[in-house]
Amino acid sequence: MSIERLREYVGAETPTGDATALNAFADRLAARYAELGGTVRRVPTPTGDHLVADFPGRAGEAPLLFLAHHDTVWPIGQLTDAMPWREADGIIHGPGVFDMKGGLVVLETALEQVADRDHRPLRVVVVADEEIGSPSARELVTAEAAGVYAAFGFEPPHPNGDLKTSRWGSTRVRIEVTGREAHAALDPASGVSAIDELVDQLVAVRRIVAEHDEVLCNVGTITGGGRTNVVPGSAAADIGFRFVDPSTEESVLAAVTALRPVRDAQLTVRVMSNRPAWQPSPASDELLAKVAAAGRSVGQEVGGAAASGAADTNLTGWLGIPTLDGLGPLGKGAHAVHEQIVAATLAERAGLVAAIITAL
Numbered sequence: 001m002s003i004e005r006l007r008e009y010v011g012a013e014t015p016t017g018d019a020t021a022l023n024a025f026a027d028r029l030a031a032r033y034a035e036l037g038g039t040v041r042r043v044p045t046p047t048g049d050h051l052v053a054d055f056p057g058r059a060g061e062a063p064l065l066f067l068a069h070h071d072t073v074w075p076i077g078q079l080t081d082a083m084p085w086r087e088a089d090g091i092i093h094g095p096g097v098f099d100m101k102g103g104l105v106v107l108e109t110a111l112e113q114v115a116d117r118d119h120r121p122l123r124v125v126v127v128a129d130e131e132i133g134s135p136s137a138r139e140l141v142t143a144e145a146a147g148v149y150a151a152f153g154f155e156p157p158h159p160n161g162d163l164k165t166s167r168w169g170s171t172r173v174r175i176e177v178t179g180r181e182a183h184a185a186l187d188p189a190s191g192v193s194a195i196d197e198l199v200d201q202l203v204a205v206r207r208i209v210a211e212h213d214e215v216l217c218n219v220g221t222i223t224g225g226g227r228t229n230v231v232p233g234s235a236a237a238d239i240g241f242r243f244v245d246p247s248t249e250e251s252v253l254a255a256v257t258a259l260r261p262v263r264d265a266q267l268t269v270r271v272m273s274n275r276p277a278w279q280p281s282p283a284s285d286e287l288l289a290k291v292a293a294a295g296r297s298v299g300q301e302v303g304g305a306a307a308s309g310a311a312d313t314n315l316t317g318w319l320g321i322p323t324l325d326g327l328g329p330l331g332k333g334a335h336a337v338h339e340q341i342v343a344a345t346l347a348e349r350a351g352l353v354a355a356i357i358t359a360l
Contacts, residue, residue, distance in 0.1 A: 050127050107327075
């Protein structure tokens with residue numbers, strides 16, 4: 001049943017920003033959560049609706065918060081053109097199977113298993129733009145996290161199945177340059193190349209990063225110009241930064257946002273999304289110990305380790321809420337064409353989550 005559900009979900013492609021596709025998928029999730037006894041509400045945004053589902057539990061107790069997302073990095077047509085659903089030798093391939101429609105199926109299956117059991121209230125938040133840093137969902141996650149007992153994420157685990165006990169911070173920055181167009185041969189001196197300015201700014205960013213330990217920096221996109229005989233009047237770059245701790249993040253971002261043009265151009269530096277660093281804490285360590293005990297009750301050994309990737313659990317961990325992530329199925333290839341999961345771990349992880357719910 002879990003595999004059939006996953007195939008259905010993978011077949012409904014949901015690229016970030018495609019509100020029509022995302023909202024159609026949200027319809028499926030909302031109907032399913034309602035069937036399982038949840039009270040569901042939608043939080044509309046221009047780029048796709050978020051979902052919040054509350055499931056009743058023991059009166060007066062703080063709820064468990066479950067964080068997930070239904071957007072993927074893959075465009076419509078990826079399933080047909082490059083990554084068809086394929087199941088062989090216990091491995092399932094397809095766009096989003098690992099990140100993170102497999103996690104959605106694990107969560108849904110666990111909710112079904114605990115429907116008649118005694119447990120805390122449960123709150124599920126499913127975000128529509130997680131793959132670009134959840135810019136429209138940060139306030140929602142913060143609000144829904146207030147007063148919860150603990151938070152759990154359904155992102156992929158570590159390769160050996162360990163849960164994630166902390167995460168690096170992640171920030172997206174856009175550098176935009178406006179220069180001045182001119183004929184590149186007849187009147188180049190009257191022009192100001194936005195592309196040249198952008199290149200110089202990216203070199204400056206590289207110097208800033210080199211001054212700090214343990215910072216990851218990836219220039220993900222560059223756009224600009226149009227014709228080789230025209231001095232380009234505009235250019236832009238989107239940069240992804242990863243930070244191990246808040247002080248490094250603050251220092252790097254302060255330097256990057258203070259950049260100034262080196263020629264007669266206009267420069268704008270904007271923070272597009274931000275997930276603060278979630279650092280190791282005694283609260284998450286204590287939660288991991290309880291989760292490990294719950295795992296042993298169903299014959300599973302559960303460990304934990306820090307992670308470099310970012311997710312919505314960054315926010316709950318940063319807020320001081322006991323948090324763990326990585327409850328999705330085992331697999332590999334997030335954001336890669338070989339994305340895959342181990343089919344048997346859908347049921348295994350669902351059993352673990354059900355054990356956690358009833359133990360806490």
